Amino acid sequence: MIKVASVNLPIDEELVIKKERIVPLNPTGNEKRISIVTGTHGDELEGQYICYELNRRIKNNPECLKGIVDIYPALNPLGIDSITRGIPAFDLDMNRIFPGSENGIMADYLAHKIVEDIKGSALCVDIHASNIFLMEIPQIRINELTKDELVPLAKMMNVNFIWVHSAATVLESTLAYSLNDIGTPTLVVEMGVGMRITKSYGNQLVDGILNTMKELGMWTGEVNKVCESIVSYDEDFEVNFINASSAGVFIPATKHWGKLKKGDYVGDIVDPLTGEILDKITSPCDGILFTLREYPICDEGSLIARILERDDEI
Amino acid sequence: MKKTILYEMKNLYRDDMRVTGYQFGEGEKSVCVVGSTRGNEIQQLFTCGLLVKTLKKIEKAGLINDGKSIMVIPSINTSSMNIEKRFWPTDNTDINRMFPGYALGETTQRIAGGVFEKINDYKYGIQFASFFMSGRFLPHVRMMMTENTSIEDAKKFGLQYIVKRNPRPFDTTTLNYNWQVWGTKAFSVYTHETANLDENSAMIGVYAVLNFLSQTGIINYSMHRGYNSSVINADEMYDIQTPIAGIFQPLCEVGDSVSKGQVISKIIDPYEGKTLAEIKAPEYGNVFFMNNKQLVYTNQILFKLTDDYTIIRKAENSEQ
Incomplete structure (x- = not known):
């Protein structure tokens, strides 16, 4: 275990951000490095399984490793340990404070140390797990400013979907933006759902990471065949959002990552008090449903689903 | 109405x-x-x-x-x-x-x-x-x-x-x-x-x-x-941070004028009650902002001082 950063908390506790470094059996000194990071949001746990499984597979086949693998399972350890999305006591979203600063408040300092540590990696994979409300198909989200460099890398990662979105100012304070900005290619993976582990998705992404490492010359072991990703660009207006038209309880009637025709039944928002259906939700387009609400209680406006508009066979 | x-x-x-x-x-x-x-x-x-x-x-x-x-x-x-x-x-x-x-x-x-x-x-x-x-x-x-x-x-x-x-x-x-x-x-x-x-x-x-x-x-x-x-x-105010985590004991109030070198707070060891750090005003100024949490973290901003007394500072610097 390597300490990436540490600070003393007020009462007899040291906060440590830890990483595990795995190196080849016979290092040459010229190895590329891949950084696998997760746990920025304390309620996103899908990355925990990926860190474990990647560690396990590499350590079972150490002779196949030709690069350096740095695994950071918990960028926000206080959040993970207290089921808190942000940084406890600071009311801050950790993914809005990068690149941080050395002399800033604790959160800024930690952000700074994290960026300094990852800087220079051939690739960084920042694994997120949606939130507690939405189930996401394994996908990589790319800011259009970095699409030329990142889309080819993302295609190696065995994700179902690559979403190239327009630049948003608020996203400039994310870890991925900060690293890409200083020339460390960083892919943001969104997959699964908050507070849970979806093992099949985890295995899929570990396959993808090993495949990418193989493509980058960092892994010589066997890799499972990876899927072909669907790539969507914002300018195609391909992603349709369905938001709840009223508060209620969402009962899904379709499956995640299912194909839909325009008008197909997605689910109902119901009122348990009266037994009424408040909103019968149908698909606004032909396409494939890649985000589906997992948490039943909705406010008006709560996101129910995202559908990638497609009229061809998938 | x-x-x-x-x-x-x-x-x-x-x-x-x-x-x-x-x-x-x-x-x-x-x-x-x-x-x-x-x-x-x-x-x-x-x-x-x-x-x-x-x-x-x-x-x-x-x-x-x-x-x-x-x-x-x-x-x-x-x-x-x-x-x-x-x-x-x-x-x-x-x-x-x-x-x-x-x-x-x-x-x-x-x-x-x-x-x-x-x-x-x-x-x-x-x-x-x-x-x-x-x-x-x-x-x-x-x-x-x-x-x-x-x-x-x-x-x-x-x-x-x-x-x-x-x-x-x-x-x-x-x-x-x-x-x-x-x-x-x-x-x-x-x-x-x-x-x-x-x-x-x-x-x-x-x-x-x-x-x-x-x-x-x-x-x-x-x-x-x-x-x-x-x-x-905002960038020209003095941010006064604590170098160490502990219990925050302020020794001034919002609105107070403080002098250069004045001890404006102490950070206390939560177990042993001793002073871990004395926080001094780096310059003359008015206390514009004061943290109101009792437990503080390393580098946390405790105070912001205004830069009202530039003239005093300049005068002092010219004497030195």
């Missing part, structure tokens, strides 16, 4: 959330005042309540000028306030990071959008705001410098300080910033407190708004002009 519901959102089991506005006077949309956008902004709500009470009297006395109207919205987030949560009850999002909002978007985008649609065409916008760090402030006007800001207008509040700063990426979704994008001259007014009440500084906030209304010809109410405000740049 006209009390109207500006926006309403239906809930499943809780009462519907209503955003209520109080309109005084008739005519041009002159000024809109917004209180709490977050659930812990009790002082901001309270200040608006006092303002409503005062404006009722002013209107009754016929002192609102013809053709001018004032809107006061004490809270746009009663759902969070009633359960003592700072951000939105379900998804923990911040309404004040959702402007200009979106009518077909997520819940807090809809609230921001629904409210903003009603208030985006006022000449002036005033928000009683709170800071992301928990603490007490000297009452002041804070403004993001954009093409549409005017220090001269900010001086009309008659508060001791105007703090100006450049917008950062995360500011672009606040009410204040979007008001400015839509052509409203926007100001944030800070009083001492947020989650706790401080009636004196709430009254300072009310008088500051009345002063502004008077100076801009919206009300015909002559009053003490207040201060000839000092303009300070």
Whole structure:
């Protein structure tokens, strides 16, 4: 275990951000490095399984490793340990404070140390797990400013979907933006759902990471065949959002990552008090449903689903 | 006074959330005042309540000028306030990071959008705001410098300080910033407190708004002009951080003048009671902000001092 950063908390506790470094059996000194990071949001746990499984597979086949693998399972350890999305006591979203600063408040300092540590990696994979409300198909989200460099890398990662979105100012304070900005290619993976582990998705992404490492010359072991990703660009207006038209309880009637025709039944928002259906939700387009609400209680406006508009066979 | 519901959102089991506005006077949309956008902004709500009470009297006395109207919205987030949560009850999002909002978007985008649609065409916008760090402030006007800001207008509040700063990426979704994008001259007014009440500084906030209304010809109410405000740049204040975590023991108050080298707080070892660090003022200044949390973390900002005493510093430096 390597300490990436540490600070003393007020009462007899040291906060440590830890990483595990795995190196080849016979290092040459010229190895590329891949950084696998997760746990920025304390309620996103899908990355925990990926860190474990990647560690396990590499350590079972150490002779196949030709690069350096740095695994950071918990960028926000206080959040993970207290089921808190942000940084406890600071009311801050950790993914809005990068690149941080050395002399800033604790959160800024930690952000700074994290960026300094990852800087220079051939690739960084920042694994997120949606939130507690939405189930996401394994996908990589790319800011259009970095699409030329990142889309080819993302295609190696065995994700179902690559979403190239327009630049948003608020996203400039994310870890991925900060690293890409200083020339460390960083892919943001969104997959699964908050507070849970979806093992099949985890295995899929570990396959993808090993495949990418193989493509980058960092892994010589066997890799499972990876899927072909669907790539969507914002300018195609391909992603349709369905938001709840009223508060209620969402009962899904379709499956995640299912194909839909325009008008197909997605689910109902119901009122348990009266037994009424408040909103019968149908698909606004032909396409494939890649985000589906997992948490039943909705406010008006709560996101129910995202559908990638497609009229061809998938 | 006209009390109207500006926006309403239906809930499943809780009462519907209503955003209520109080309109005084008739005519041009002159000024809109917004209180709490977050659930812990009790002082901001309270200040608006006092303002409503005062404006009722002013209107009754016929002192609102013809053709001018004032809107006061004490809270746009009663759902969070009633359960003592700072951000939105379900998804923990911040309404004040959702402007200009979106009518077909997520819940807090809809609230921001629904409210903003009603208030985006006022000449002036005033928000009683709170800071992301928990603490007490000297009452002041804070403004993001954009093409549409005017220090001269900010001086009309008659508060001791105007703090100006450049917008950062995360500011672009606040009410204040979007008001400015839509052509409203926007100001944030800070009083001492947020989650706790401080009636004196709430009254300072009310008088500051009345002063502004008077100076801009919206009300015909002559009053003490207040201060000839000092303009300070947020980046030029002294941030005084603690080098060590522990229990924070302040030895001064917000508003105090402190001397260079004066011990203004101690950090105490929580187990053994001994002093871990003495925090000294690096320069002469006024205590503009003071942290109000008892446990502090390494590098946490404990105080912000204003740079009022540059002249003393220069004089001292020239002696050396």
